[in-house]
Amino acid sequence: MAVLTSHLLNGVDGSHAGHVGITLEQIDDDGTRRPVLDTRTDAGGRLSAEVEVDGAGSYEMVIASGDYFNDFDLPEAGVQFLTEIVIRFRMPDPAGRYHIPVIMAPHNYSCWWGN
Numbered sequence: 001m002a003v004l005t006s007h008l009l010n011g012v013d014g015s016h017a018g019h020v021g022i023t024l025e026q027i028d029d030d031g032t033r034r035p036v037l038d039t040r041t042d043a044g045g046r047l048s049a050e051v052e053v054d055g056a057g058s059y060e061m062v063i064a065s066g067d068y069f070n071d072f073d074l075p076e077a078g079v080q081f082l083t084e085i086v087i088r089f090r091m092p093d094p095a096g097r098y099h100i101p102v103i104m105a106p107h108n109y110s111c112w113w114g115n
Contacts, residue, residue, distance in 0.1 A: 002050070006102060020067075023062045062085070
């Protein structure tokens with residue numbers, strides 16, 4: 001099994017983005033989608049999950065950033081621009097470790113691959 005980890009950080013105030021919804025789907029080369037994971041980050045904004053990976057196709061991680069930021073009293077009307085963060089990537093090693101940290105805000109995000 002592969003291990004997928006992430007750490008979500010709130011780019012507005014620098015805190016850990018806890019209890020954020022995350023889904024993961026496998027997308028085969030023919031476009032067929034299969035759900036792999038439906039979970040939330042822990043209180044510290046972290047995700048760690050073992051996932052069944054066959055090395056083919058792509059994976060799409062969807063982060064429910066809009067729902068998370070809806071719970072905040074944002075200082076500016078209309079600042080909530082993003083409703084979800086969608087990250088599409090490959091996991092070619094079925095026993096690999098994949099870490100995708102994300103700094104997110106209501107209007108932008110930054111992600112990268114780490115190990």
